[in-house]
Amino acid sequence: MQIETFKNYLDAHNLDYEQQVSLKEYTTLHIGGNATFFCAPRSKEEVKMLIQQAKACDIPYFILGNGSNVLVSDDGYDGIIIYLKKHMHQIWHENQKVFAQAGAMLWDVCEYAYNQVLTGLEFAYGIPASVGGATFMNAGAYGGELKDVLATCITVDEDGNFHEYTNEEMEFAYRHSRLSGTPEIVLEISIQLETGKADTIRARMDELWEKRQSKQPLDKPSAGSTFKRPVGGYASALIDEAGLKGFVLKRAMVSDKHAGFVVNHDGATYEEFIELIEHIKKTVKEHSGICLEEEVRILK
Numbered sequence: 001m002q003i004e005t006f007k008n009y010l011d012a013h014n015l016d017y018e019q020q021v022s023l024k025e026y027t028t029l030h031i032g033g034n035a036t037f038f039c040a041p042r043s044k045e046e047v048k049m050l051i052q053q054a055k056a057c058d059i060p061y062f063i064l065g066n067g068s069n070v071l072v073s074d075d076g077y078d079g080i081i082i083y084l085k086k087h088m089h090q091i092w093h094e095n096q097k098v099f100a101q102a103g104a105m106l107w108d109v110c111e112y113a114y115n116q117v118l119t120g121l122e123f124a125y126g127i128p129a130s131v132g133g134a135t136f137m138n139a140g141a142y143g144g145e146l147k148d149v150l151a152t153c154i155t156v157d158e159d160g161n162f163h164e165y166t167n168e169e170m171e172f173a174y175r176h177s178r179l180s181g182t183p184e185i186v187l188e189i190s191i192q193l194e195t196g197k198a199d200t201i202r203a204r205m206d207e208l209w210e211k212r213q214s215k216q217p218l219d220k221p222s223a224g225s226t227f228k229r230p231v232g233g234y235a236s237a238l239i240d241e242a243g244l245k246g247f248v249l250k251r252a253m254v255s256d257k258h259a260g261f262v263v264n265h266d267g268a269t270y271e272e273f274i275e276l277i278e279h280i281k282k283t284v285k286e287h288s289g290i291c292l293e294e295e296v297r298i299l300k
């Protein structure tokens, strides 16, 4: 890794970056060590410059959204975090189509759509995702998914080529898109909505927000549902049936409000969190025969 060469490049091109940034502050779990570089590009071109230079300097990079589905090792990340939330969060519209940069928060896009009296995105209100993270994961809730509304997605690949995909080309499936397992970065999306009624849109958004508050442990640091929904069941029900609701292992805990959420109970370390995840998987397998698979992305 050519750390000095990369740093010189950032300085020479006036790119926005910091070194040794604690990722604990940038994830909803509040777990994790430092990133070697933390870069906040201002434009698509700057994202392209960063990934091309990262490649030239042989330094790995990771694109961080709102950090609401990421568990970072306490040893941190010896590479480059690319963070779009700081500068790339514009939202605009043309007729019934809403456009958003990847660093915009999904709930801000929902509020924007509401202000334009556009319906279709209410299901997403309350998911603590950036637009990029939500698109990458095909985030969804209460019967809706990004795949239901996304019209186009602009990305940049690891060689610096820009792409524009249609909905079909995104290959969306449950918590999956064509970007899963690739280093391709979402830069911007467009969402096709319909004209609705302001009162109805607001009422649905408020209803879903209240549902979240009553059902989810929003007062505790978490990454949402820790496990994917297995075929033919719900992870939370399986964990509950295995007797693990409220189970505490060191400073990590299975929420006593929603067994699908593993929460950072009291300053848990990465190792403690992983230990609890493994314990849950083993216990659920023994109890029901079903293998749970992590939804949370692990960065180390």
Ligand SMILES: Cc1cc2nc3c(=O)[nH]c(=O)nc-3n(C[C@H](O)[C@H](O)[C@H](O)COP(=O)(O)OP(=O)(O)OC[C@H]3O[C@@H](n4cnc5c(N)ncnc54)[C@H](O)[C@@H]3O)c2cc1C
Pocket: 028, 062, 063, 064, 065, 066, 067, 068, 069, 070, 084, 102, 126, 127, 128, 129, 130, 131, 132, 133, 134, 135, 136, 137, 138, 139, 140, 141, 179, 184, 185, 186, 187, 216, 218, 222, 223, 224, 225, 297
């Ligand atoms: C309290 C709580 C409730 C939640 N409820 C829901 C829910 O109802 N439904 C749901 O689906 N999820 C839910 N989640 C999980 C989480 O919000 C989603 O998985 C979300 O899509 C992650 O978005 P993010 O911006 O935080 O991405 P991050 O957590 O930062 O990253 C997740 C993955 O996306 C990738 N990524 C991020 N930005 C980009 C980009 N621009 N281009 C390419 N890849 C990118 C990252 O590299 C990483 O692999 C919840 C989480 C919490 C904490």
